[in-house]
Every structure is written in structure tokens, then in C-alpha cells.
Amino acid sequence: MAVEYCRFPAGFLWGVATAAYQVEGAVAEDGRGPSVWDTFCQRPGVIFQGQSGAQACDHYHRYKQDVALMKAMGVKAYRFSASWPRIFPDGTGAVNDKGLDFYKRLLDELLAAGIQPWMTLMHWDLPQALEDRYGGWESRQCAEDFARYAGFMAKTLGDRLEGIFTINEFVCFLDKGYGFSDEPFAPGKQTSVKVLNQARHHAILGHGMAVQAIRSVSGCRVGLAENIPNCAPILETPEHINATRKALRELTGMFLTPILEGAYHPAYLERQGADAPIFTAEDMKIISSPVDFVGLNLYAPKYIRYDSSRACGWIEVASDEHYPRMHMPWLTIGPTITYWGPRLVSELWKVKSIFITENGCAYPDVPDADNKIWDTARVMYLQQHLIGAHRAVSEGYALNGYFHWSLMDNFEWAFGYSKRFGLHYVNYQTMERIPKLSAEFYANVIRRNALG
Ligand code: GBH
Numbered sequence: 001m002a003v004e005y006c007r008f009p010a011g012f013l014w015g016v017a018t019a020a021y022q023v024e025g026a027v028a029e030d031g032r033g034p035s036v037w038d039t040f041c042q043r044p045g046v047i048f049q050g051q052s053g054a055q056a057c058d059h060y061h062r063y064k065q066d067v068a069l070m071k072a073m074g075v076k077a078y079r080f081s082a083s084w085p086r087i088f089p090d091g092t093g094a095v096n097d098k099g100l101d102f103y104k105r106l107l108d109e110l111l112a113a114g115i116q117p118w119m120t121l122m123h124w125d126l127p128q129a130l131e132d133r134y135g136g137w138e139s140r141q142c143a144e145d146f147a148r149y150a151g152f153m154a155k156t157l158g159d160r161l162e163g164i165f166t167i168n169e170f171v172c173f174l175d176k177g178y179g180f181s182d183e184p185f186a187p188g189k190q191t192s193v194k195v196l197n198q199a200r201h202h203a204i205l206g207h208g209m210a211v212q213a214i215r216s217v218s219g220c221r222v223g224l225a226e227n228i229p230n231c232a233p234i235l236e237t238p239e240h241i242n243a244t245r246k247a248l249r250e251l252t253g254m255f256l257t258p259i260l261e262g263a264y265h266p267a268y269l270e271r272q273g274a275d276a277p278i279f280t281a282e283d284m285k286i287i288s289s290p291v292d293f294v295g296l297n298l299y300a301p302k303y304i305r306y307d308s309s310r311a312c313g314w315i316e317v318a319s320d321e322h323y324p325r326m327h328m329p330w331l332t333i334g335p336t337i338t339y340w341g342p343r344l345v346s347e348l349w350k351v352k353s354i355f356i357t358e359n360g361c362a363y364p365d366v367p368d369a370d371n372k373i374w375d376t377a378r379v380m381y382l383q384q385h386l387i388g389a390h391r392a393v394s395e396g397y398a399l400n401g402y403f404h405w406s407l408m409d410n411f412e413w414a415f416g417y418s419k420r421f422g423l424h425y426v427n428y429q430t431m432e433r434i435p436k437l438s439a440e441f442y443a444n445v446i447r448r449n450a451l452g
Contacts, residue, residue, distance in 0.1 A: 005452030006390040013116070013401025014446045015077035016070060016423065017358050019123035019168065021053045022410040024083065026060035030098035033089025035125035036136065036177075040186035047184070051416030057408055058431050060102060067109045069424055069433060070407065073443040077116040077162065079225075079357060079403045080106070081123035084149055091127035092145045100156065107160050116162040118403075120225060121150050121210065123168040124177075124186065131187050137174065137199040138191065143206035151213030158218030165295055165357065166210045167203065169227040170255045174200050184414045194275040200254050201277035207259065208286040215289075224259070225295035225357040228252050230337040231344065234305045234317055243306040243314035248344050250312060251302075260349040262288035267312065293400070294349075295357030296341045298385070300325075301334025326361035326381060328419060333361075333381065338388030342399040353400050359385050360405035362412070362419040365436060373425050373436040382438055386451055404442060408433055 021037045041052035059066055070078055085091070086099030103119075110117045126136050134141055154164060176185035178196045191199070207224055214222045229251040233240035249257055253265025262284050269276045307315040325332045342354045361381045365373045382404065392399045409422035417428055423439040426432070445451060 002452065004450055006387060007448075007450040008390060008393060010449070011400075012393070012449065013077050013355070014075060014442075015079055015116075015118065015401060015403035016073075016075050016407040017079040017403040017405050018059070018407050018410060019081040019120065019125075020083035020086075021056070021123070021125040022406075022412070023057040023059040023080075023408070025054060025056040025058045027054050029060065030086075030102070031089055031096040032083065032099055033085035033091075033096075034128040035083065035085045036128055036131050036186040037125050039128050039131075040184075040188050043188060046188060047414055048416035048418045051411070053411040055428075056411045057426050057433075062431065063102075063106050064109055065433070066407065067106075067113050067115065069435070069439075070115055071113045072435075073423070073439055074446040075115060076446070077118055077401065077403065078110055078407075079118040079120065079165070081120035081125075081168065082153060083125055084122060084146075085125065085127040085129075087153065088127060088149055089129070091130035091133070092148060095152065103157060107157060111160065117160065118163045118165065119153070119157070119161050120165040120168050121153060122146065122166070124173045126173070126187075136187060137178075137202045137206070138195055140202050140205070143202045143209050146206040147209035147213040150210035151217055154214040154218040154220055154222075158214070158220035161220050163221045163223065163293065164214055165223060165225040166207045166214075168225045168357075169297060170200065170203055171227065174203055192275070193272070197254070197272055197275055197277040201279055201283070204255060204259055204287050205279075205283055208289045211289040211291060212286065221292040223291040223293035223295055223353075223355075225297055226252075226256050227297040227299070227358075228256055228341065228345070229302045230298050230300060230334070230341060231304050232301045232334055232336050232340040234303050239306040240304070244304040244340070245344050245348060246312065247302075247304045247314040247316070249348055256294070256345075258284065258287050259291075260288065260294070260351070293353035293355055294345060294351045295355045296345065297358035297405075298337045298341050298356055299359065299361075300330055300332045301337050303334070326377065327364055328362045328415075331361060333384075335381075335384035335388050338385045338402075339391045340388075342389075342392040342397045343395070346397045351398065353398050355401045355403065356389060356399065357403050358405040359402065360421050362421050365409075365420050365425055367425060367427075367434060371434060373434060375436045375438050378423075378436065378438040379441045382441060383451065386445065390451065
């Protein structure tokens with residue numbers, strides 16, 4: 001008789017995730033203002049085949065059907081993002097009630113289906129008006145305006161939300177969007193190192209101001225969703241593990257470290273020298289406002305080893321082109337990250353509650369003659385990563401839930417619709433959604449609360 005395999009604790013939160021610009025479409029409807037992504041997608045040559053999120057999955061109109069897909073899988077929680085320019089088309093000022101109504105309808109639908117709503121406030125779609133007005137996050141005013149939007153959302157919807165994530169992944173919209181990247185990203189400008197560091201500072205300050213704004217009007221739990229460098233030791237020996245912990249703290253020295261410690265990592269400030277951000281002690285207090293949970297977006301591993309020849313004591317071991325990977329240039333497979341992420345974050349910062357807010361993979365899925373998708377590779381990826389998550393839980397780390405990226409195939413930024421990350425296949429001609437084998441696999445995991 002089969003023995004039960006990897007049982008999760010009762011109440012472990014099984015979810016799926018999406019983001020506004022990647023799924024909603026309807027970019028010019030009901031008074032939504034443009035975001036930096038709408039503008040960026042019009043620039044020739046930056047997005048695969050000149051595509052954009054203008055239609056995406058048409059989630060804006062088909063959200064009822066999409067909630068039904070979640071319900072059919074038995075999903076307990078939905079992590080979606082609100083589109084800031086739908087609420088404040090001008091970034092600030094007058095509220096667009098019609099845009100807000102969409103999220104009210106979505107919450108009604110989720111709650112009626114018994115699915116917890118978890119909302120991200122900024123998944124990269126900054127209102128274009130703020131980019132035009134003051135260069136987006138280059139200006140400290142952006143942090144203030146973000147906090148105002150955050151407070152408004154918490155006041156209006158907070159009593160019906162289970163949790164709020166302020167900002168999704170700092171590095172992407174800052175480091176890639178403000179320069180120094182071969183992967184095109186909105187707003188697609190070239191700034192200087194100095195300007196980038198100051199923009200990073202304004203973004204984490206915006207996070208902290210938003211936490212305070214949310215707390216002042218609502219009892220809703222609040223945290224963030226960050227793609228920490230997914231450091232994992234090359235071998236599980238004390239010296240490599242210790243080196244990996246140090247590496248993580250240093251590599252996120254400008255984002256998660258100051259948010260959880262109230263100070264930049266000294267190595268970051270030292271390396272930036274004259275280009276380091278300008279900040280006050282008061283800023284650092286705001287940035288490190290206590291959060292209720294930390295969300296980790298975990299995709300590809302960064303292997304670390306102990307190195308006695310370096311002052312920092314660690315070095316990254318790069319993966320070459322033969323290392324196994326999924327259908328993205330950067331998506332190498334290292335399933336122990338769902339263990340090491342929660343463990344290292346717990347050890348470094350004693351976080352009360354951790355969620356894996358994204359984990360998933362792209363695969364060039366093709367429906368067969370019966371319109372079925374046998375995505376065995378995604379099932380393998382998912383299963384292996386859940387083994388890692390289970391290990392973290394069973395060792396007592398405060399990992400409380402897992403959100404798969406993504407509910408359905410969607411607009412994969414610079415890669416357009418050419419990369420499919422969904423548990424559901426989307427036919428972009430008909431907008432039909434087809435559950436893949438992986439959706440059935442995930443539904444079984446949720447139903448059993450175990451892997452086997
Ligand atoms: C997530 O980010 C996003 O939140 C989500 O919107 C997106 O759809 C999903 O991933 C899938 O891509 O420096 O060349 O090694 C993960 C984004 C992309 C962040 C790769 C780190 C490193 C690329 N990650 N990036 S590279």
C-alpha cells in the first residue's frame with residue numbers, strides 16, 4: 001500500500017498568482033490611464049513581435065470564468081495585482097471609480113467562491129503620468145504618491161482582503177528599467193548608477209511609507225513580494241551554508257536587508273562609494289516598518305560556495321549552458337530553493353511568516369488533437385519545488401503558503417506571449433482556457449494537502 005508522501009500542515013495556503021498588466025487587458029477601458037508598460041510596448045523592437053498587454057487574457061472581462069477555474073482546482077487564495085493607473089489614471093489626484101469597481105467585483109466573486117484575496121499594489125505598471133511628471137522612482141515624490149494610493153486601497157478594500165503586498169520585485173522595474181540591462185524593461189531609460197541607487201532608495205522608502213499608510217487605516221496584514229537572489233549552498237556543509245547565508249544578506253543589501261534590518265548592507269554602500277544613495281536615519285526607520293509576512297518569488301537557483309580567499313567568504317558558482325533549464329534563458333532548475341529561501345530568510349531575519357508568492361516555469365506547451373496539454377515537465381518542476389517547500393515546513397520554518405505562477409498563460413513582458421507559464425493554456429485567438437496536466441496535478445495536491 002502506498003505511504004502518504006509529504007503531507008502539509010492543515011491550513012497551508014495553496015494559491016495561484018497573476019499580475020494586472022499580464023492578464024487584464026482592457027487597457028483603455030473605464031477610464032484607466034496608461035502605465036509605463038503601455039508606453040514601453042509601443043517602442044519598436046523591445047517586445048517579442050511588437051506585442052503588448054492591450055488584450056492579454058482579457059481577465060478584466062473574464063474574471064468570473066477565471067475565478068471558476070481556481071475554484072475547480074480547489075485553490076484557497078488568489079494573489080493578483082491592482083493596476084495603479086486604473087485607480088488613479090493620473091497617478092494621484094482624482095479616483096477613477098469605474099476602475100476601482102473592477103476590483104470590488106473581483107473580490108465579490110472570490111469571496112463567494114471561498115477564495116482568499118491577496119492583493120499586490122505595484123507589479124511594475126507605474127502610471128505613465130508619474131514617469132512624465134518627475135521621472136517615476138527617480139523622485140522621492142513617487143514614494144509619497146505610492147503611499148497615498150496604498151492607503152486609499154487599504155481603506156477602501158482592506159476589510160475584504162486577506163493580505164496586501166506593497167511592491168513586487170524591486171530589481172526588475174528599477175535595475176532593468178533604469179538601465180544596465182540586456183533584457184528590455186519599462187520604462188526603458190538609461191540613467192546613471194547614482195540615479196539608479198537613489199531610485200532604489202525611493203522604492204524601498206515607498207514600500208515603508210505604504211506599510212505605514214495601510215496600517216493607519218486598516219487592520220489588513222501587509223508585507224511585500226521580493227525575488228531575493230535564490231542562494232543555495234553547493235553542498236550542505238556548515239561552511240557552505242554559512243557562506244550562502246552571508247551571500248544572500250549581501251546580495252540583497254539594497255532591498256530586503258534594509259527593509260528587515262533598517263540599514264543598508266555595509267558592502268553595498270562601500271561598493272557604491274560616491275554613487276551611494278542619500279538618505280536620513282528617519283528614512284531607514286520608515287523603510288524597516290515591521291511587516292506581517294515576507295513573500296518570496298523563487299524561480300532559479302544561485303549556487304554559492306565557501307571561498308576562504310575572499311574577504312566576504314563566498315563566491316557564486318555559475319551554471320553553464322549545459323545545466324538543465326526550462327523555457328526561459330535564465331530559468332535553470334534548482335528545486336532546493338523552495339527550502340533554502342524560507343530557511344535562510346528565517347535564520348537571517350526571524351521573519352514571523354513567509355509565503356512563496358511565485359514559483360513556476362515556462363514551457364512551449366502545444367495542445368494535442370484532443371485539445372489536451374500533457375505538460376509533464378511543469379509537473380516535474382512543480383513536484384520537485386513542493387518537496388523543497390515541504391522540507392522547510394517540516395523543519396519548522398514559518399512557511400505558510402505557496403502561490404503558483406501562474407493561474408494561466410499570460411503576457412510575459414519582453415517575451416510577449418511566446419512564453420507560457422500557466423497551469424491553464426490560453427488560446428489567444430479564442431481566449432479559451434484549457435487546464436493543463438499540471439492543473440490537475442496541483443488540484444490533487446491541494447485536495448490531499450500532500451504530494452502523494
Ligand atoms: C517574475 O519575476 C515576475 O514577478 C512575473 O511577473 C513573471 O511573469 C515571472 O517572474 C516569470 O518571468 O539577470 O538574466 O539572470 C521573475 C523575474 C526574471 C527576476 C529573471 C530575475 C534574472 C534574469 N526574474 N531575472 S538574469
